[in-house]
Amino acid sequence: SPSTPWWKKSVVYQIYPRSFCDSNGDGIGDLPGITQRLDHLAELGVDVVWLSPIYKSPQDDNGYDISDYRDIAPEFGTLADFDALLAAMHARGIRLVMDLVVNHSSDEHAWFQSARTRRDSPYHDYYIWAEPAPGGGPPTNWEAAFNGSVWEWNEPTGEYYLHMFSKKQPDLNWENPALRQEVYALMRFWLDRGVDGFRMDVINMISKPWRADGSLPDAPVVREGFLQPGFALTCNGPRLVEFLREMREQVLDHYDTLTVGEAPMATIEQGIALTHPENGALNMLFQFEHMDLDSQPGHSNGKWALKPLDLRDLKTTLARWQTALDGQGWNSLYLSNHDQPRPVSRFGDDRRYPVESAKMLATWLHGHQGTPYVYQGEELGMDNVAFDDIADYRDIETLNIYRVATQERGVAPRDILRSIHAKGRDNARTPMPWTGEAPGAGFTTGTPWIRLNPGFVRSNAQALRADPQSVFHYYRELIALRKSQPILTDGRFELLLAQDRHVYAYTRTLGDETWLVLCHFGGGEPEGTPRAIDGADDPTWSRWLAQGVQGTRVIGNWPGPERVALAGLTLRPWEALILALD
Ligand code: TEU
Numbered sequence: 287s288p289s290t291p292w293w294k295k296s297v298v299y300q301i302y303p304r305s306f307c308d309s310n311g312d313g314i315g316d317l318p319g320i321t322q323r324l325d326h327l328a329e330l331g332v333d334v335v336w337l338s339p340i341y342k343s344p345q346d347d348n349g350y351d352i353s354d355y356r357d358i359a360p361e362f363g364t365l366a367d368f369d370a371l372l373a374a375m376h377a378r379g380i381r382l383v384m385d386l387v388v389n390h391s392s393d394e395h396a397w398f399q400s401a402r403t404r405r406d407s408p409y410h411d412y413y414i415w416a417e418p419a420p421g422g423g424p425p426t427n428w429e430a431a432f433n434g435s436v437w438e439w440n441e442p443t444g445e446y447y448l449h450m451f452s453k454k455q456p457d458l459n460w461e462n463p464a465l466r467q468e469v470y471a472l473m474r475f476w477l478d479r480g481v482d483g484f485r486m487d488v489i490n491m492i493s494k495p496w497r498a499d500g501s502l503p504d505a506p507v508v509r510e511g512f513l514q515p516g517f518a519l520t521c522n523g524p525r526l527v528e529f530l531r532e533m534r535e536q537v538l539d540h541y542d543t544l545t546v547g548e549a550p551m552a553t554i555e556q557g558i559a560l561t562h563p564e565n566g567a568l569n570m571l572f573q574f575e576h577m578d579l580d581s582q583p584g585h586s587n588g589k590w591a592l593k594p595l596d597l598r599d600l601k602t603t604l605a606r607w608q609t610a611l612d613g614q615g616w617n618s619l620y621l622s623n624h625d626q627p628r629p630v631s632r633f634g635d636d637r638r639y640p641v642e643s644a645k646m647l648a649t650w651l652h653g654h655q656g657t658p659y660v661y662q663g664e665e666l667g668m669d670n671v672a673f674d675d676i677a678d679y680r681d682i683e684t685l686n687i688y689r690v691a692t693q694e695r696g697v698a699p700r701d702i703l704r705s706i707h708a709k710g711r712d713n714a715r716t717p718m719p720w721t722g723e724a725p726g727a728g729f730t731t732g733t734p735w736i737r738l739n740p741g742f743v744r745s746n747a748q749a750l751r752a753d754p755q756s757v758f759h760y761y762r763e764l765i766a767l768r769k770s771q772p773i774l775t776d777g778r779f780e781l782l783l784a785q786d787r788h789v790y791a792y793t794r795t796l797g798d799e800t801w802l803v804l805c806h807f808g809g810g811e812p813e814g815t816p817r818a819i820d821g822a823d824d825p826t827w828s829r830w831l832a833q834g835v836q837g838t839r840v841i842g843n844w845p846g847p848e849r850v851a852l853a854g855l856t857l858r859p860w861e862a863l864i865l866a867l868d
């Protein structure tokens with residue numbers, strides 16, 4: 287409807303600046319490089335860009351460790367380059383959302399540099415400190431996201447500081463009102479400069495589970511003899527909603543923004559509390575449930591313990607979020623970002639059906655209710671890489687788990703490499719292939735900071751933009767469809783064929799219009815055979831068959847007729863089809 291806010295109707299494109307486009311040949315993507323490539327985004331038709339961090343940073347975690355929130359990292363450019371980029375985007379009608387990383391700063395931030403020198407520094411209380419446990423050693427048993435304890439000893443003050451991620455990412459103390467005001471001020475700094483919102487890094491971790499005596503609790507022991515996962519305790523702290531409401535009142539309510547909170551371990555209750563149209567503080571969250579379905583829950587190696595996806599789990603998970611947030615909040619829709627492997631390798635078939643399965647996954651995602659996110663390279667159907675040598679990897683998480691697994695846990699190098707090939711974050715961080723020209727693929731004239739995906743020879747922006755049948759043009763069509771068809775934004779979601787292990791089917795309904803989205807997660811059995819849809823168990827499907835229901839094709843990834851009857855309908859390998867039902 288006309289009252290639907292713009293951020294519900296938008297498609298967001300995520301740029302990982304280090305890997306997008308290098309304008310000066312130093313091998314690192316930069317802001318002028320992005321400005322040069324805006325035609326690509328304009329042709330794709332995206333409304334909003336989310337830019338991963340570009341602030342000053344020692345780059346311990348590729349910019350998610352910020353040492354100056356009001357300046358640009360020199361390898362990415364200058365504030366003038368930033369203003370030029372923002373103006374060029376706005377001139378094309380594209381909005382810009384910045385990454386706000388305020389659960390932690392860099393240990394090289396001036397606040398921490400002062401805080402760590404003496405307990406009476408005015409910045410000491412901007413961070414989280416604790417005495418050793420009664421018997422000595424770290425105050426709690428929590429393991430950091432990038433391995434080791436979350437507690438690091440600080441000699442000058444004789445106490446530990448907390449870091450949920452690397453030891454160069456000390457957590458900020460949101461209990462301190464002065465720290466909160468610093469955050470609100472830096473948000474205003476960027477909003478006043480013209481940015482259109484924020485993607486908020488691990489924002490549901492800002493309130494820590496303090497006990498009355500001022501200490502933090504141990505995490506329950508799920509693996510004897512190791513540190514324990516501490517995320518469960520920190521992702522829904524007692525003052526989370528209060529802090530974010532304060533941020534909304536003091537900052538966000540005074541600007542027209544898109545806000546999306548990254549929220550590991552988010553539950554539906556948290557989703558509603560944080561994104562409710564009246565009293566939620568944010569527009570939407572990135573929840574993680576569907577990103578956790580292909581690893582073994584509770585396993586001591588977390589995401590590295592691989593497990594094949596059962597399509598029924600994906601249905602249960604997504605259908606719950608779709609239904610629960612309808613009218614009570616708003617979903618973000620994503621399959622990929624800079625932390626996740628490439629979807630076509632993870633959920634599709636990157637060897638036999640790379641194009642079909644990339645298009646199917648796009649249809650599947652964009653058909654749901656919520657704001658879709660496209661991560662750079664996804665629109666080119668980019669796949670994972672499998673470097674044989676750990677020295678070719680750059681990500682702190684990957685390098686740490688390789689060391690811990692091989693040196694401390696007795697895991698064979700080939701076994702941990704297998705997990706890294708499947709799940710490592712560098713899969714998403716290989717440079718954007720702009721052309722098929724070796725050696726730099728149009729990304730750089732120098733040596734790229736990380737190896738290219740060798741697929742660039744065939745699969746690159748230039749080749750795909752020239753091919754009307756490409757994944758790129760399919761994304762363009764899906765994005766255009768969202769703009770012309772309100773049912774994609776506002777339509778109610780309903781899952782069909784819940785028990786089917788191969789076909790993911792759902793409807794969107796708005797007024798008296800119903801669209802049916804059919805997605806075949808597979809190549810057929812035997813391989814290549816069209817799959818018949820068995821809807822006998824599903825009352826809606828059975829009724830439609832009895833009524834002889836037909837539909838008109840809206841979009842699909844295989845050629846087919848305009849008019850389609852549901853009776854006898856089969857789906858080809860990795861086929862996706864949207865029908866407007868009569
Ligand atoms: O990620 C937080 C997060 O929980 C993950 O997606 C994390 O990367 C994952 O647990 C690793 O397996 C955010 C950023 O997106 C990520 O790039 C940063 O490393 C992290 O926060 C710290 O800022």
Ligand code: CA
Pocket residue numbers: 308309310311312313314315316361
């Ligand atoms: Ca550069």
